[in-house]
Amino acid sequence: MNTMFAEQFNEPATNHSTAAPIEHRFNPYSDNGGTILAISGADYAVLAGDTRHISGYSINSRFQPRVHTLPGEKPLIVSANGFSADGETLVRRLAQRVEWYSYNHNKPLSAKSCARLIQTMLYGKRMFPYYVATILAGLDENGRGAVYSFDPVGSYEREQCRAGGAAASLIMPFLDNQVNLKNQVDPATGEPKIATDLSLEDTVKLVKDAFSSATERHIQVGDYLEIKIVTKDGVSVEYFPLKRD
Amino acid sequence: MDHMPENWGRPRSDVYGSYQHAIHSAGPQSHTQVPSITGTSVIAMKFNNGVILAADNLGSYGSLARFTDQERLIKVGKETVVGFSGDASDMQYLESMLERLIIEDNYEQDGHNFRAPHIYEYLSRVMYNRRSKVDPLWNAILVAGKKDDGSPFLGYVDLLGITYSSPCIATGYGAYLAIPLLRKLVSEDEDAKNVTEEQARAAIDESMKVLFYRDARSLDKYTVATVTLDGNVKFDKDVRCQNMNWRFAEGIRGYGTQKQ
Amino acid sequence: MSDPSSINGGSIVAMAGKDCVAIACDMRLGMQALTVSNDFPKIFQYNNSFIGLTGLGTDVTTLSEVFRYKVNMYNLREERDIEPETFANLVSTTLYEKRFGPYFVGPVVAGINSKSGKPYICGFDLIGCINFAKDFVVGGTSSHQLFGMCESLWEPDLEPEDLFETISQALMNAQDRDALSGWGGIVYVITKDKIVKRLLKTRQD
Numbered sequence: 001m002n003t004m005f006a007e008q009f010n011e012p013a014t015n016h017s018t019a020a021p022i023e024h025r026f027n028p029y030s031d032n033g034g035t036i037l038a039i040s041g042a043d044y045a046v047l048a049g050d051t052r053h054i055s056g057y058s059i060n061s062r063f064q065p066r067v068h069t070l071p072g073e074k075p076l077i078v079s080a081n082g083f084s085a086d087g088e089t090l091v092r093r094l095a096q097r098v099e100w101y102s103y104n105h106n107k108p109l110s111a112k113s114c115a116r117l118i119q120t121m122l123y124g125k126r127m128f129p130y131y132v133a134t135i136l137a138g139l140d141e142n143g144r145g146a147v148y149s150f151d152p153v154g155s156y157e158r159e160q161c162r163a164g165g166a167a168a169s170l171i172m173p174f175l176d177n178q179v180n181l182k183n184q185v186d187p188a189t190g191e192p193k194i195a196t197d198l199s200l201e202d203t204v205k206l207v208k209d210a211f212s213s214a215t216e217r218h219i220q221v222g223d224y225l226e227i228k229i230v231t232k233d234g235v236s237v238e239y240f241p242l243k244r245d
Numbered sequence: 246m247d248h249m250p251e252n253w254g255r256p257r258s259d260v261y262g263s264y265q266h267a268i269h270s271a272g273p274q275s276h277t278q279v280p281s282i283t284g285t286s287v288i289a290m291k292f293n294n295g296v297i298l299a300a301d302n303l304g305s306y307g308s309l310a311r312f313t314d315q316e317r318l319i320k321v322g323k324e325t326v327v328g329f330s331g332d333a334s335d336m337q338y339l340e341s342m343l344e345r346l347i348i349e350d351n352y353e354q355d356g357h358n359f360r361a362p363h364i365y366e367y368l369s370r371v372m373y374n375r376r377s378k379v380d381p382l383w384n385a386i387l388v389a390g391k392k393d394d395g396s397p398f399l400g401y402v403d404l405l406g407i408t409y410s411s412p413c414i415a416t417g418y419g420a421y422l423a424i425p426l427l428r429k430l431v432s433e434d435e436d437a438k439n440v441t442e443e444q445a446r447a448a449i450d451e452s453m454k455v456l457f458y459r460d461a462r463s464l465d466k467y468t469v470a471t472v473t474l475d476g477n478v479k480f481d482k483d484v485r486c487q488n489m490n491w492r493f494a495e496g497i498r499g500y501g502t503q504k505q
Numbered sequence: 506m507s508d509p510s511s512i513n514g515g516s517i518v519a520m521a522g523k524d525c526v527a528i529a530c531d532m533r534l535g536m537q538a539l540t541v542s543n544d545f546p547k548i549f550q551y552n553n554s555f556i557g558l559t560g561l562g563t564d565v566t567t568l569s570e571v572f573r574y575k576v577n578m579y580n581l582r583e584e585r586d587i588e589p590e591t592f593a594n595l596v597s598t599t600l601y602e603k604r605f606g607p608y609f610v611g612p613v614v615a616g617i618n619s620k621s622g623k624p625y626i627c628g629f630d631l632i633g634c635i636n637f638a639k640d641f642v643v644g645g646t647s648s649h650q651l652f653g654m655c656e657s658l659w660e661p662d663l664e665p666e667d668l669f670e671t672i673s674q675a676l677m678n679a680q681d682r683d684a685l686s687g688w689g690g691i692v693y694v695i696t697k698d699k700i701v702k703r704l705l706k707t708r709q710d
Contacts, residue, residue, distance in 0.1 A: 170653025
């Protein structure tokens with residue numbers, strides 16, 4: 001930077017660094033907290049998120065849902081957690097694209113294609129990213145539960161389960177242990193346990209436990225838990241109160 | 246003696262090199278990068294028959310109380326009130342945008358009227374798009390009115406495009422000083438059903454008084470706007486903080502009671 | 506990553522059970538992303554008190570020697586063993602002595618009081634503020650992960666064998682989500698009349 005300006009204007013180097021980047025007051029990003037969590041099963045996928053919305057240490061709203069259902073008769077659910085203005089914008093633009101896809105092609109957008117669409121939308125803002133951890137949940141072409149997770153610039157992967165947002169680091173190892181049975185061995189054989197599909201009932205219990213624990217130790221998580229469940233019959237929602245402190 | 250006034254007060258070119266014009270044009274184009282005339286908190290809460298909001302009448306110029314009859318609550322359309330805090334010129338720009346929006350919608354004469362959620366949607370997109378150009382409108386805005394289903398609406402949007410809804414919202418210092426008082430009455434949307442307009446008004450008046458006590462950029466003169474679910478908008482202007490008690494000032498250095 | 510407390514990596518967790526306590530650590534010593542040793546235990550025993558030291562490797566080694574010296578001096582002067590509560594205060598004052606040029610450590614103390622038989626665990630910040638916890642304490646680069654694991658796995662009044670399983674699962678799954686911790690583990694399960702030390706065989710990546 002320094003040498004660039006000096007050469008460009010053919011100026012003698014000065015002892016005070018005038019060519020250093022000018023300080024810029026406006027920061028276009030902030031953090032609105034919250035956490036999301038998705039788990040897929042044999043014929044369902046759940047995407048849950050707490051409903052707290054924060055700025056700094058202030059609780060802006062105790063009920064600002066962050067898990068969204070995309071339009072269409074084979075619905076997908078998505079949440080973009082982090083900087084809420086970017087998250088809401090991404091989801092709205094995505095919802096519009098998904099809706100128009102169904103009009104243009106007379107068929108619903110598959111989970112796989114929606115995931116690729118999200119990647120292109122995120123990468124499209126590579127130089128000024130959406131500051132969000134994104135998770136997409138739905139059913140794949142074979143009716144199995146599908147969860148896709150994304151980084152802010154569009155790297156993505158299909159997974160069994162994923163936590164995102166403020167308390168992701170608290171929840172993710174718990175998921176490894178309880179969903180993928182990592183570090184667990186069968187006491188009879190001494191062999192590592194093999195993960196099998198969880199029942200929807202067990203999954204919802206696990207989600208509630210994960211969020212209750214995260215609420216206990218993370219100040220940005222709390223108020224209410226919103227659990228959205230996709231099955232072949234559509235999307236159902238369940239609410240679960242979390243601590244409000 | 247240098248007779249060129251534009252050179253006065255500058256580092257000497259023969260010592261420091263001539264002025265680097267890159268400094269002037271560095272970074273993205275900027276208009277309102279710093280607010281100048283500002284308004285402080287706007288506070289609002291829902292009650293059983295609508296939404297009530299308040300903002301004082303001060304336009305500050307830094308720490309100078311520059312304008313003392315600034316109106317920061319405006320009626321938009323038939324049944325919506327928008328409250329602005331932050332930069333006054335950006336507020337007036339947004340006012341003109343909203344006015345044009347309403348006028349142009351009115352040309353249709355199709356019986357459709359903008360309600361609070363529509364105004365809110367419009368404002369939030371304007372705010373987000375300006376922040377994405379890194380040229381924000383330096384405001385935090387509350388939008389109050391009713392939804393299409395007739396229930397009360399209260400939303401927040403700021404210079405970053407951040408949006409949220411809650412039964413009690415306040416901008417600026419109001420978020421620290423007024424929200425705890427307002428949430429005592431209405432913590433959830435359900436609680437608003439048990440709060441009358443009189444109770445809500447009392448809480449708002451109390452909050453404005455607390456803000457005047459502690460927010461150095463506030464005024465004891467303010468406007469209260471009430472939007473009721475029958476679509477009525479009521480403005481109560483030039484309200485003064487009542488029953489203030491400044492006895493505590495006697496014991497505090499800096500209020501002018503002590504000479505030394 | 507010039508933060509002194511996350512150059513070498515490492516994690517500690519301690520848990521209280523029914524008439525027992527457990528303390529566990531990982532085995533890694535690294536230089537930023539490069540692992541240089543997988544045999545760097547971070548738990549040290551002084552009489553019936555255990556301390557886990559995470560943070561800057563050099564400070565871990567130095568402090569473990571400082572505490573060995575101080576506990577030996579205590580033993581000579583008092584002609585008795587140091588109790589965990591007393592040792593915790595020794596740790597606290599030792600750290601606060603360096604208030605304005607601190608050791609970059611996050612210690613955790615565990616033990617059973619030899620008189621009352623009560624389990625005792627506590628944690629510290631780098632300048633010696635004591636966190637008296639009834640349930641569990643964590644420290645090191647995977648503290649977030651450990652908090653999440655412990656908060657969901659721990660329950661009151663675990664028997665020694667169950668406590669061992671709980672603390673081991675907490676440690677292993679937490680360190681698997683932390684690039685700076687892992688490469689094996691050590692678990693001590695301490696009861697009034699028995700100390701059981703176990704080595705955990707874990708992922709080596």
